[in-house]
Amino acid sequence: MKYQSVTPGIQYTDLAQPKEFFIDFMGFKVIHEEPDFCVVQRDGVKFCLHIDEEYSKNLAPLFRIETDDIQAVWQELLAKDPTKSRIHPRFKDGPELRPWSAWEFAVGWGDHVCLVFQEWTNKDQA
Template identity: 35%
Template sequence: MTGLFRTLIPKVFYADLTVGRDLFVDGLGFEVLHDDGDFVIVARDGCKLYLVEDAEFAAKDRPELAIETDDIDAVYADIAGRRPDLLHPTYPAGGGIIRREYGAREFAVLDATTTGVVFRDWS
């Protein structure tokens, strides 16, 4: 049987959407598909997010998202070369890519509001 679910699309709230645009568009290279000022849809390589300006919800939760990749070295090199300021300062300590006890290789980025994105490679 073919699955009925296709894509999970998280909604990330920001008090100021310029922070979300900085992380996802300028930092991670997502393309803006829709922007009406307080609601932005961004996508890249099959990943999609809704960025919503809502200070009340942003104050309640700063999410950690994960993106799986088959070439973590290329993703890391791209982000470290263009936007090293986004690399998570303590994940892993000293920077770079870490192999986790469960087998995945990972690194993370963090925006000014502490929304985090973990990049994970299972190969």
């Protein structure tokens, strides 16, 4: 037996803005949808987006997505957001090499979900 993957669930007060973020900006596809719940996927990464008033007010989630080409991810998102309004201010100049040997940058909006993209320099650490 082995674990296969993790599919995080994120709570919101409505799904319009998160769906726009994940689908239009991030390039995810909806693979299941109900009025207060949907699952989005891109490659091997999935998120469950839920409507939950209480949790959405008290949790600010952060997720890390590993990639094998962080520059390609950076260029794709920069093309969709040339003003860098969705790029975390720390990374306005592009991905940074962090002390734990991973190149990283982060995206999100306001105090909502933050996705950190990372590419490990030593693939054995990933």
